[in-house]
Amino acid sequence: MNGLEARLTLERPGFRLELAVEVARGETVALLGPNGAGKSTAIAVLSGLLAPTPGRVVLGGRVLDDTAARVHVDPARRRVGVVFQDLQLFPHLSVRDNVAFAAWVGSRSRRRGRMRAQEWIERFSLEALADARPRELSGGQAQRVALARALASEPDALLLDEPMSALDVEARADARAELAEHLRGFDGPTVLVTHDLADAEALAGRALVLEGGRVTQAATLAELRAAPATPYVARLVGAGA
Amino acid sequence: MLASASPDRRPRPSALLVAVAAIGVGVLVLPLVALLVRVPWPELPGLLASGPVLEALGLSFLTASISTLVCVVLGVPLAVVLAHADTWRTLPRRLLRTAVTVPLVLPPVIGGIALLMLFGRSGVLGPALAALGVGLPFTTPAVVIAQTFVALPFLVFAVEGALRGLDRRIEQAAATLGASRMQTFALVTVPTVGPAIAAGAILCFTRALGEFGATITFAGSLPGVTRTLPIASYLALQSEPGDAMALAVVLLAVSVLVLLVLRDRWAPGITR
Numbered sequence: 001m002n003g004l005e006a007r008l009t010l011e012r013p014g015f016r017l018e019l020a021v022e023v024a025r026g027e028t029v030a031l032l033g034p035n036g037a038g039k040s041t042a043i044a045v046l047s048g049l050l051a052p053t054p055g056r057v058v059l060g061g062r063v064l065d066d067t068a069a070r071v072h073v074d075p076a077r078r079r080v081g082v083v084f085q086d087l088q089l090f091p092h093l094s095v096r097d098n099v100a101f102a103a104w105v106g107s108r109s110r111r112r113g114r115m116r117a118q119e120w121i122e123r124f125s126l127e128a129l130a131d132a133r134p135r136e137l138s139g140g141q142a143q144r145v146a147l148a149r150a151l152a153s154e155p156d157a158l159l160l161d162e163p164m165s166a167l168d169v170e171a172r173a174d175a176r177a178e179l180a181e182h183l184r185g186f187d188g189p190t191v192l193v194t195h196d197l198a199d200a201e202a203l204a205g206r207a208l209v210l211e212g213g214r215v216t217q218a219a220t221l222a223e224l225r226a227a228p229a230t231p232y233v234a235r236l237v238g239a240g241a
Numbered sequence: 242m243l244a245s246a247s248p249d250r251r252p253r254p255s256a257l258l259v260a261v262a263a264i265g266v267g268v269l270v271l272p273l274v275a276l277l278v279r280v281p282w283p284e285l286p287g288l289l290a291s292g293p294v295l296e297a298l299g300l301s302f303l304t305a306s307i308s309t310l311v312c313v314v315l316g317v318p319l320a321v322v323l324a325h326a327d328t329w330r331t332l333p334r335r336l337l338r339t340a341v342t343v344p345l346v347l348p349p350v351i352g353g354i355a356l357l358m359l360f361g362r363s364g365v366l367g368p369a370l371a372a373l374g375v376g377l378p379f380t381t382p383a384v385v386i387a388q389t390f391v392a393l394p395f396l397v398f399a400v401e402g403a404l405r406g407l408d409r410r411i412e413q414a415a416a417t418l419g420a421s422r423m424q425t426f427a428l429v430t431v432p433t434v435g436p437a438i439a440a441g442a443i444l445c446f447t448r449a450l451g452e453f454g455a456t457i458t459f460a461g462s463l464p465g466v467t468r469t470l471p472i473a474s475y476l477a478l479q480s481e482p483g484d485a486m487a488l489a490v491v492l493l494a495v496s497v498l499v500l501l502v503l504r505d506r507w508a509p510g511i512t513r
Contacts, residue, residue, distance in 0.1 A: 049413050075416040088414035092432040102418040105428065153418045 003027065004157050004189040008055025008065070010038075010045055017041050017213040023157075023189035025060075030200035030221075031193045033210035034232060039193040040085065042210070043161045046191065047082045048075040060156050060188075081155030085162045087146040089134035095145050096121060096130040102153030117152055124148040124182075139166045140175050147182060158183075158190040164199055176202040197221075197236050209233055273493065280486045288487035296465050297473035297488060304381065304469065305449035308388035312445045315389075316396035317431070317438060323397065324404040345394045352390050353458025360386070360459075383460035384467050388449035395448055399441030403434040440503055447499045451492060 010017040017038040054067035104113025209217040217229040228234040460467040474488035
Protein backbone atom coordinates (compact mmCIF):
# COMPACT_ATOMS: atom_id res chain seq x y z
CA MET A 1 0.00 0.00 0.00
CA ASN A 2 1.02 3.57 -0.62
CA GLY A 3 -0.12 5.12 2.63
CA LEU A 4 1.32 5.22 6.11
CA GLU A 5 2.35 2.04 7.87
CA ALA A 6 3.69 2.25 11.38
CA ARG A 7 4.50 -0.43 13.89
CA LEU A 8 6.29 1.07 16.81
CA THR A 9 7.01 1.06 20.48
CA LEU A 10 8.32 3.89 22.55
CA GLU A 11 9.87 3.18 25.91
CA ARG A 12 9.94 6.04 28.40
CA PRO A 13 10.59 5.85 32.15
CA GLY A 14 7.24 4.77 33.57
CA PHE A 15 5.52 4.71 30.19
CA ARG A 16 5.37 2.41 27.20
CA LEU A 17 3.58 3.12 23.94
CA GLU A 18 2.76 0.31 21.53
CA LEU A 19 1.08 1.22 18.31
CA ALA A 20 0.42 -0.43 14.97
CA VAL A 21 -1.46 1.67 12.47
CA GLU A 22 -2.07 1.64 8.73
CA VAL A 23 -3.62 4.61 6.97
CA ALA A 24 -4.37 4.55 3.25
CA ARG A 25 -3.89 7.56 0.97
CA GLY A 26 -6.77 9.97 1.29
CA GLU A 27 -7.97 8.24 4.44
CA THR A 28 -8.24 9.82 7.89
CA VAL A 29 -7.81 7.63 10.96
CA ALA A 30 -8.68 9.03 14.36
CA LEU A 31 -6.51 8.30 17.37
CA LEU A 32 -8.89 8.51 20.30
CA GLY A 33 -8.00 8.24 23.94
CA PRO A 34 -7.96 9.91 27.35
CA ASN A 35 -5.27 12.34 28.46
CA GLY A 36 -1.94 10.63 29.04
CA ALA A 37 -2.82 7.69 26.78
CA GLY A 38 0.18 8.41 24.52
CA LYS A 39 -1.60 10.15 21.64
CA SER A 40 0.79 13.10 21.44
CA THR A 41 3.74 10.76 21.90
CA ALA A 42 2.52 8.79 18.89
CA ILE A 43 2.42 12.03 16.87
CA ALA A 44 5.96 12.88 18.03
CA VAL A 45 7.24 9.50 16.81
CA LEU A 46 5.37 9.62 13.49
CA SER A 47 6.68 13.14 12.82
CA GLY A 48 10.23 12.07 13.65
CA LEU A 49 10.64 14.26 16.74
CA LEU A 50 11.17 11.06 18.75
CA ALA A 51 12.79 7.88 17.47
CA PRO A 52 10.92 4.62 18.18
CA THR A 53 12.51 2.04 20.45
CA PRO A 54 12.17 -0.11 18.34
CA GLY A 55 9.86 0.39 15.39
CA ARG A 56 9.32 0.79 11.69
CA VAL A 57 7.51 3.64 9.92
CA VAL A 58 6.94 3.56 6.17
CA LEU A 59 5.24 6.37 4.25
CA GLY A 60 4.37 6.03 0.57
CA GLY A 61 7.03 3.35 0.17
CA ARG A 62 9.73 5.48 1.88
CA VAL A 63 11.19 3.99 5.04
CA LEU A 64 11.18 6.80 7.62
CA ASP A 65 12.13 4.70 10.62
CA ASP A 66 13.56 1.23 10.83
CA THR A 67 15.44 0.64 14.02
CA ALA A 68 16.62 -2.78 12.82
CA ALA A 69 18.34 -1.11 9.84
CA ARG A 70 19.33 1.97 11.93
CA VAL A 71 17.23 4.24 9.75
CA HIS A 72 15.79 7.43 11.21
CA VAL A 73 14.77 10.26 8.89
CA ASP A 74 14.71 13.50 10.84
CA PRO A 75 11.58 15.71 10.91
CA ALA A 76 12.91 18.20 8.35
CA ARG A 77 13.24 15.47 5.69
CA ARG A 78 10.18 13.33 6.41
CA ARG A 79 7.61 15.34 4.47
CA VAL A 80 5.13 14.86 7.29
CA GLY A 81 2.97 17.90 8.06
CA VAL A 82 1.91 18.50 11.65
CA VAL A 83 -0.76 20.72 13.18
CA PHE A 84 0.34 20.93 16.79
CA GLN A 85 -2.03 20.97 19.72
CA ASP A 86 -1.29 24.61 20.53
CA LEU A 87 -0.63 25.33 16.83
CA GLN A 88 2.86 26.82 17.40
CA LEU A 89 2.50 29.55 14.81
CA PHE A 90 5.63 31.69 14.53
CA PRO A 91 4.70 34.79 16.55
CA HIS A 92 7.17 37.12 14.84
CA LEU A 93 6.00 36.29 11.29
CA SER A 94 2.89 37.44 9.45
CA VAL A 95 0.22 34.95 8.43
CA ARG A 96 1.66 35.09 4.91
CA ASP A 97 5.17 34.22 6.08
CA ASN A 98 3.91 31.50 8.40
CA VAL A 99 2.18 29.84 5.43
CA ALA A 100 5.20 30.54 3.23
CA PHE A 101 7.69 29.16 5.76
CA ALA A 102 8.12 25.70 4.22
CA ALA A 103 8.59 27.06 0.69
CA TRP A 104 10.84 29.78 2.11
CA VAL A 105 13.25 27.36 3.80
CA GLY A 106 12.96 24.94 0.90
CA SER A 107 13.89 27.52 -1.73
CA ARG A 108 16.12 29.62 0.59
CA SER A 109 14.23 32.67 -0.62
CA ARG A 110 11.56 34.55 1.26
CA ARG A 111 10.26 36.04 -1.97
CA ARG A 112 9.87 32.70 -3.72
CA GLY A 113 8.28 31.29 -0.58
CA ARG A 114 5.69 34.05 -0.59
CA MET A 115 4.91 33.48 -4.24
CA ARG A 116 4.27 29.82 -3.68
CA ALA A 117 2.27 30.51 -0.53
CA GLN A 118 -0.16 32.77 -2.40
CA GLU A 119 -2.14 29.78 -3.68
CA TRP A 120 -2.62 28.52 -0.11
CA ILE A 121 -3.51 31.97 1.20
CA GLU A 122 -6.30 32.05 -1.39
CA ARG A 123 -7.43 28.47 -0.91
CA PHE A 124 -7.81 29.12 2.85
CA SER A 125 -9.43 32.56 2.35
CA LEU A 126 -6.62 34.23 4.31
CA GLU A 127 -6.11 37.25 2.01
CA ALA A 128 -7.57 39.71 4.53
CA LEU A 129 -5.39 38.30 7.30
CA ALA A 130 -2.18 37.85 5.30
CA ASP A 131 -0.36 40.71 6.99
CA ALA A 132 -1.66 40.05 10.51
CA ARG A 133 0.49 38.55 13.26
CA PRO A 134 -0.64 35.33 14.96
CA ARG A 135 -1.52 37.13 18.22
CA GLU A 136 -4.12 39.17 16.34
CA LEU A 137 -6.03 36.06 15.17
CA SER A 138 -9.05 34.41 16.70
CA GLY A 139 -8.79 30.75 17.68
CA GLY A 140 -10.52 29.60 14.52
CA GLN A 141 -8.37 31.81 12.29
CA ALA A 142 -5.17 30.63 13.96
CA GLN A 143 -6.22 27.03 13.46
CA ARG A 144 -6.88 27.69 9.78
CA VAL A 145 -3.42 29.27 9.41
CA ALA A 146 -1.78 26.31 11.14
CA LEU A 147 -3.50 23.90 8.75
CA ALA A 148 -2.61 26.03 5.72
CA ARG A 149 1.01 26.20 6.90
CA ALA A 150 1.19 22.42 7.27
CA LEU A 151 -0.48 21.72 3.91
CA ALA A 152 1.64 24.34 2.13
CA SER A 153 4.70 22.24 2.96
CA GLU A 154 3.14 19.71 0.51
CA PRO A 155 3.52 16.82 2.93
CA ASP A 156 3.11 13.15 2.11
CA ALA A 157 1.12 12.67 5.32
CA LEU A 158 -0.70 14.93 7.74
CA LEU A 159 -0.80 14.65 11.53
CA LEU A 160 -3.37 16.68 13.45
CA ASP A 161 -2.87 16.81 17.23
CA GLU A 162 -6.12 17.95 18.86
CA PRO A 163 -6.60 20.65 16.22
CA MET A 164 -9.86 21.84 17.82
CA SER A 165 -8.60 22.16 21.37
CA ALA A 166 -8.00 25.91 21.11
CA LEU A 167 -11.59 26.58 20.01
CA ASP A 168 -14.70 27.17 22.06
CA VAL A 169 -17.63 24.84 21.62
CA GLU A 170 -19.56 27.11 19.23
CA ALA A 171 -16.61 27.58 16.90
CA ARG A 172 -15.93 23.86 16.74
CA ALA A 173 -18.77 22.83 14.47
CA ASP A 174 -17.78 25.33 11.79
CA ALA A 175 -14.10 24.51 12.16
CA ARG A 176 -14.86 20.78 11.82
CA ALA A 177 -16.81 21.31 8.61
CA GLU A 178 -14.03 23.45 7.20
CA LEU A 179 -11.33 20.98 8.25
CA ALA A 180 -13.32 18.12 6.67
CA GLU A 181 -13.42 20.01 3.39
CA HIS A 182 -9.68 20.67 3.39
CA LEU A 183 -8.96 17.05 4.27
CA ARG A 184 -11.03 15.93 1.28
CA GLY A 185 -8.63 17.93 -0.87
CA PHE A 186 -5.58 16.22 0.65
CA ASP A 187 -4.67 12.95 -1.00
CA GLY A 188 -2.18 11.64 1.59
CA PRO A 189 -2.90 9.69 4.77
CA THR A 190 -4.08 11.70 7.78
CA VAL A 191 -3.91 10.85 11.47
CA LEU A 192 -6.22 12.88 13.70
CA VAL A 193 -5.58 12.86 17.44
CA THR A 194 -8.58 13.81 19.52
CA HIS A 195 -10.48 12.93 22.67
CA ASP A 196 -13.71 14.23 21.18
CA LEU A 197 -15.90 11.65 19.47
CA ALA A 198 -17.62 14.36 17.39
CA ASP A 199 -14.27 15.29 15.80
CA ALA A 200 -13.61 11.68 14.92
CA GLU A 201 -17.09 11.18 13.48
CA ALA A 202 -16.92 14.31 11.37
CA LEU A 203 -13.45 13.74 10.00
CA ALA A 204 -12.45 10.08 10.16
CA GLY A 205 -13.76 6.78 8.92
CA ARG A 206 -11.90 4.56 11.36
CA ALA A 207 -10.55 5.02 14.84
CA LEU A 208 -7.90 3.51 17.06
CA VAL A 209 -8.53 3.83 20.76
CA LEU A 210 -5.38 4.31 22.78
CA GLU A 211 -5.47 3.73 26.54
CA GLY A 212 -2.39 3.60 28.76
CA GLY A 213 -0.10 3.36 25.73
CA ARG A 214 -1.92 0.41 24.12
CA VAL A 215 -4.54 0.12 21.42
CA THR A 216 -7.66 -1.16 23.13
CA GLN A 217 -9.99 -1.01 20.13
CA ALA A 218 -9.56 -0.54 16.39
CA ALA A 219 -12.81 -0.17 14.52
CA THR A 220 -15.03 2.00 12.37
CA LEU A 221 -16.88 4.66 14.29
CA ALA A 222 -20.15 2.80 13.79
CA GLU A 223 -18.57 -0.28 15.36
CA LEU A 224 -17.27 1.76 18.28
CA ARG A 225 -20.81 2.92 18.95
CA ALA A 226 -22.32 -0.53 18.54
CA ALA A 227 -19.75 -2.48 20.55
CA PRO A 228 -17.50 -0.45 22.83
CA ALA A 229 -14.64 -2.69 23.95
CA THR A 230 -13.70 -0.85 27.15
CA PRO A 231 -15.42 1.28 29.81
CA TYR A 232 -13.63 4.34 28.37
CA VAL A 233 -15.08 3.78 24.90
CA ALA A 234 -18.51 3.09 26.41
CA ARG A 235 -18.38 6.45 28.25
CA LEU A 236 -17.12 8.17 25.10
CA VAL A 237 -19.95 6.96 22.85
CA GLY A 238 -22.47 7.34 25.66
CA ALA A 239 -21.55 10.97 26.16
CA GLY A 240 -21.69 11.59 22.43
CA ALA A 241 -25.16 10.05 21.96
CA MET B 242 4.67 38.31 41.47
CA LEU B 243 3.59 36.88 44.80
CA ALA B 244 2.62 40.26 46.14
CA SER B 245 0.35 40.98 43.20
CA ALA B 246 -1.19 37.51 43.38
CA SER B 247 -2.28 38.01 47.00
CA PRO B 248 -2.08 41.71 47.82
CA ASP B 249 -3.92 41.40 51.13
CA ARG B 250 -1.81 38.64 52.65
CA ARG B 251 1.44 40.52 53.14
CA PRO B 252 1.45 42.53 56.40
CA ARG B 253 2.18 46.23 56.14
CA PRO B 254 5.88 46.88 56.98
CA SER B 255 6.53 48.37 60.43
CA ALA B 256 7.54 52.01 60.93
CA LEU B 257 11.11 50.97 61.77
CA LEU B 258 11.45 49.08 58.49
CA VAL B 259 10.08 52.02 56.56
CA ALA B 260 12.56 54.35 58.30
CA VAL B 261 15.52 52.10 57.45
CA ALA B 262 14.25 51.76 53.89
CA ALA B 263 14.13 55.55 53.65
CA ILE B 264 17.81 55.69 54.60
CA GLY B 265 18.45 53.15 51.88
CA VAL B 266 16.67 55.28 49.34
CA GLY B 267 18.69 58.25 50.53
CA VAL B 268 21.95 56.38 50.01
CA LEU B 269 20.87 55.64 46.44
CA VAL B 270 19.35 58.96 45.49
CA LEU B 271 21.06 61.75 47.47
CA PRO B 272 24.43 61.54 45.67
CA LEU B 273 22.71 61.85 42.31
CA VAL B 274 20.60 64.76 43.55
CA ALA B 275 23.77 66.44 44.82
CA LEU B 276 25.41 65.91 41.45
CA LEU B 277 22.48 67.49 39.65
CA VAL B 278 22.49 70.41 42.10
CA ARG B 279 26.16 71.18 41.52
CA VAL B 280 26.20 70.83 37.75
CA PRO B 281 26.93 74.24 36.20
CA TRP B 282 23.89 74.02 33.93
CA PRO B 283 24.33 77.34 32.08
CA GLU B 284 27.86 76.37 31.07
CA LEU B 285 26.94 72.81 30.18
CA PRO B 286 26.51 73.21 26.39
CA GLY B 287 29.86 74.92 26.15
CA LEU B 288 31.55 72.28 28.30
CA LEU B 289 30.06 69.47 26.22
CA ALA B 290 31.34 71.08 23.04
CA SER B 291 34.88 71.50 24.38
CA GLY B 292 37.64 69.43 22.80
CA PRO B 293 38.53 66.97 25.58
CA VAL B 294 34.92 66.30 26.50
CA LEU B 295 33.86 65.76 22.90
CA GLU B 296 36.87 63.52 22.34
CA ALA B 297 36.02 61.32 25.32
CA LEU B 298 32.36 61.22 24.30
CA GLY B 299 33.15 60.12 20.77
CA LEU B 300 35.68 57.50 21.88
CA SER B 301 33.30 56.08 24.47
CA PHE B 302 30.32 55.76 22.16
CA LEU B 303 32.51 54.25 19.43
CA THR B 304 34.18 51.65 21.66
CA ALA B 305 30.98 50.80 23.57
CA SER B 306 29.14 50.28 20.27
CA ILE B 307 31.84 47.98 18.92
CA SER B 308 32.09 45.96 22.13
CA THR B 309 28.29 45.63 22.24
CA LEU B 310 28.40 44.24 18.70
CA VAL B 311 31.18 41.81 19.71
CA CYS B 312 29.14 40.80 22.77
CA VAL B 313 26.09 39.99 20.58
CA VAL B 314 28.16 38.00 18.07
CA LEU B 315 29.93 35.98 20.77
CA GLY B 316 27.22 36.02 23.40
CA VAL B 317 24.20 34.67 21.51
CA PRO B 318 25.90 31.35 20.56
CA LEU B 319 27.33 31.15 24.09
CA ALA B 320 23.84 31.62 25.53
CA VAL B 321 22.51 28.85 23.25
CA VAL B 322 25.23 26.47 24.44
CA LEU B 323 24.65 27.43 28.07
CA ALA B 324 20.90 26.91 27.74
CA HIS B 325 21.55 23.40 26.40
CA ALA B 326 24.24 22.56 28.97
CA ASP B 327 21.72 20.83 31.26
CA THR B 328 22.42 17.56 29.50
CA TRP B 329 26.16 17.83 30.25
CA ARG B 330 28.03 16.33 33.18
CA THR B 331 28.00 18.46 36.31
CA LEU B 332 31.64 19.57 36.28
CA PRO B 333 31.93 21.01 32.75
CA ARG B 334 28.51 22.59 33.11
CA ARG B 335 29.51 24.37 36.33
CA LEU B 336 32.88 25.39 34.92
CA LEU B 337 31.24 27.01 31.92
CA ARG B 338 28.66 28.83 34.02
CA THR B 339 31.38 30.01 36.42
CA ALA B 340 33.53 31.27 33.55
CA VAL B 341 30.63 33.37 32.29
CA THR B 342 29.79 34.66 35.78
CA VAL B 343 33.31 35.61 36.92
CA PRO B 344 33.47 39.01 35.14
CA LEU B 345 30.28 39.99 36.99
CA VAL B 346 31.84 39.52 40.43
CA LEU B 347 35.51 40.15 39.68
CA PRO B 348 36.78 43.67 40.46
CA PRO B 349 37.28 45.21 37.01
CA VAL B 350 40.84 46.28 37.87
CA ILE B 351 41.69 42.62 38.40
CA GLY B 352 40.10 41.88 35.04
CA GLY B 353 42.41 44.51 33.54
CA ILE B 354 45.47 42.93 35.17
CA ALA B 355 44.34 39.52 33.86
CA LEU B 356 43.99 40.94 30.34
CA LEU B 357 47.53 42.37 30.63
CA MET B 358 48.79 38.96 31.70
CA LEU B 359 47.26 37.50 28.54
CA PHE B 360 47.90 40.20 25.91
CA GLY B 361 50.64 42.33 27.54
CA ARG B 362 54.19 42.46 26.23
CA SER B 363 55.27 39.91 28.88
CA GLY B 364 51.88 38.20 28.84
CA VAL B 365 51.07 34.66 27.76
CA LEU B 366 50.22 35.67 24.19
CA GLY B 367 52.47 38.76 24.20
CA PRO B 368 55.50 37.32 22.36
CA ALA B 369 53.29 35.69 19.70
CA LEU B 370 51.41 38.95 19.15
CA ALA B 371 54.70 40.89 19.06
CA ALA B 372 55.99 38.51 16.39
CA LEU B 373 52.93 39.41 14.31
CA GLY B 374 53.63 43.08 14.91
CA VAL B 375 50.56 43.49 17.12
CA GLY B 376 50.72 45.36 20.38
CA LEU B 377 47.32 45.50 22.08
CA PRO B 378 47.75 47.20 25.46
CA PHE B 379 47.17 50.97 25.54
CA THR B 380 45.37 50.97 22.17
CA THR B 381 41.73 51.57 21.28
CA PRO B 382 41.20 47.83 20.55
CA ALA B 383 42.35 47.19 24.14
CA VAL B 384 39.48 49.41 25.32
CA VAL B 385 37.05 47.26 23.30
CA ILE B 386 38.53 44.05 24.73
CA ALA B 387 38.26 45.34 28.31
CA GLN B 388 34.65 46.45 27.75
CA THR B 389 33.74 43.15 26.11
CA PHE B 390 35.26 41.24 29.04
CA VAL B 391 33.08 42.99 31.60
CA ALA B 392 29.91 43.33 29.49
CA LEU B 393 29.60 39.89 27.87
CA PRO B 394 27.90 38.18 30.84
CA PHE B 395 25.00 40.65 30.69
CA LEU B 396 24.23 39.64 27.11
CA VAL B 397 24.69 35.93 27.77
CA PHE B 398 22.44 35.77 30.81
CA ALA B 399 19.70 37.93 29.26
CA VAL B 400 19.54 35.70 26.17
CA GLU B 401 19.96 32.44 28.07
CA GLY B 402 16.98 33.30 30.25
CA ALA B 403 14.83 33.93 27.20
CA LEU B 404 15.99 30.71 25.53
CA ARG B 405 15.06 28.72 28.64
CA GLY B 406 11.59 30.26 28.55
CA LEU B 407 11.20 29.47 24.84
CA ASP B 408 8.76 26.71 23.99
CA ARG B 409 10.95 24.18 22.20
CA ARG B 410 7.96 22.98 20.23
CA ILE B 411 8.06 26.10 18.10
CA GLU B 412 11.48 24.91 16.91
CA GLN B 413 10.02 21.45 16.36
CA ALA B 414 7.26 23.01 14.26
CA ALA B 415 9.93 24.64 12.10
CA ALA B 416 11.67 21.29 11.70
CA THR B 417 8.48 19.55 10.53
CA LEU B 418 8.18 22.28 7.88
CA GLY B 419 11.57 21.31 6.48
CA ALA B 420 13.83 23.86 8.20
CA SER B 421 17.41 22.77 8.86
CA ARG B 422 18.87 23.39 12.31
CA MET B 423 20.65 26.54 11.09
CA GLN B 424 17.46 27.80 9.41
CA THR B 425 15.44 27.10 12.54
CA PHE B 426 18.00 29.00 14.62
CA ALA B 427 18.19 31.97 12.27
CA LEU B 428 14.51 32.25 11.25
CA VAL B 429 12.71 31.14 14.40
CA THR B 430 14.87 30.99 17.53
CA VAL B 431 16.78 34.26 17.18
CA PRO B 432 13.75 36.40 16.18
CA THR B 433 11.66 34.87 18.97
CA VAL B 434 14.26 35.82 21.58
CA GLY B 435 14.98 39.08 19.73
CA PRO B 436 13.65 41.33 22.51
CA ALA B 437 15.96 39.62 25.00
CA ILE B 438 18.91 40.09 22.65
CA ALA B 439 18.02 43.77 22.37
CA ALA B 440 17.68 44.11 26.16
CA GLY B 441 20.98 42.30 26.70
CA ALA B 442 22.68 44.51 24.12
CA ILE B 443 21.41 47.65 25.84
CA LEU B 444 22.69 46.41 29.21
CA CYS B 445 26.01 45.55 27.55
CA PHE B 446 26.26 49.00 26.04
CA THR B 447 25.59 50.69 29.40
CA ARG B 448 28.11 48.51 31.17
CA ALA B 449 30.71 49.11 28.44
CA LEU B 450 30.08 52.85 28.52
CA GLY B 451 30.67 52.94 32.27
CA GLU B 452 33.74 50.69 32.21
CA PHE B 453 36.63 52.18 34.20
CA GLY B 454 38.85 49.75 36.12
CA ALA B 455 39.66 47.17 33.46
CA THR B 456 40.08 49.86 30.83
CA ILE B 457 42.50 52.08 32.76
CA THR B 458 44.54 49.04 33.81
CA PHE B 459 44.73 47.35 30.42
CA ALA B 460 44.37 50.29 28.04
CA GLY B 461 45.60 53.24 30.10
CA SER B 462 44.42 56.82 29.64
CA LEU B 463 45.73 58.23 26.37
CA PRO B 464 43.59 61.21 25.26
CA GLY B 465 41.65 60.35 22.15
CA VAL B 466 42.93 56.76 22.14
CA THR B 467 41.89 55.13 25.38
CA ARG B 468 40.59 57.96 27.59
CA THR B 469 36.89 57.07 27.74
CA LEU B 470 34.10 59.04 29.43
CA PRO B 471 34.47 57.67 32.98
CA ILE B 472 38.27 57.97 32.90
CA ALA B 473 38.14 61.50 31.51
CA SER B 474 35.53 62.40 34.12
CA TYR B 475 37.69 61.03 36.95
CA LEU B 476 40.83 62.80 35.74
CA ALA B 477 39.03 66.10 35.11
CA LEU B 478 37.75 66.17 38.68
CA GLN B 479 41.17 67.37 39.89
CA SER B 480 41.71 70.18 37.39
CA GLU B 481 38.50 70.89 35.49
CA PRO B 482 35.55 70.03 37.74
CA GLY B 483 33.17 71.56 35.20
CA ASP B 484 34.29 69.04 32.58
CA ALA B 485 33.89 66.23 35.10
CA MET B 486 30.32 67.36 35.81
CA ALA B 487 29.44 67.58 32.12
CA LEU B 488 30.73 64.05 31.50
CA ALA B 489 28.94 62.78 34.59
CA VAL B 490 25.66 64.25 33.40
CA VAL B 491 26.04 62.53 30.04
CA LEU B 492 26.63 59.15 31.68
CA LEU B 493 23.74 59.68 34.07
CA ALA B 494 21.42 60.66 31.22
CA VAL B 495 22.36 57.54 29.27
CA SER B 496 21.65 55.37 32.32
CA VAL B 497 18.22 56.93 32.85
CA LEU B 498 17.47 56.57 29.15
CA VAL B 499 18.30 52.86 29.33
CA LEU B 500 15.89 52.40 32.22
CA LEU B 501 13.17 54.11 30.19
CA VAL B 502 13.85 52.05 27.10
CA LEU B 503 13.99 48.72 28.93
CA ARG B 504 10.37 47.97 29.63
CA ASP B 505 9.01 45.15 31.71
CA ARG B 506 8.69 42.78 28.83
CA TRP B 507 12.36 43.19 27.96
CA ALA B 508 13.93 42.92 31.35
CA PRO B 509 11.37 42.04 34.02
CA GLY B 510 12.59 42.94 37.49
CA ILE B 511 14.80 45.78 36.36
CA THR B 512 12.13 48.26 35.42
CA ARG B 513 9.08 46.97 37.25
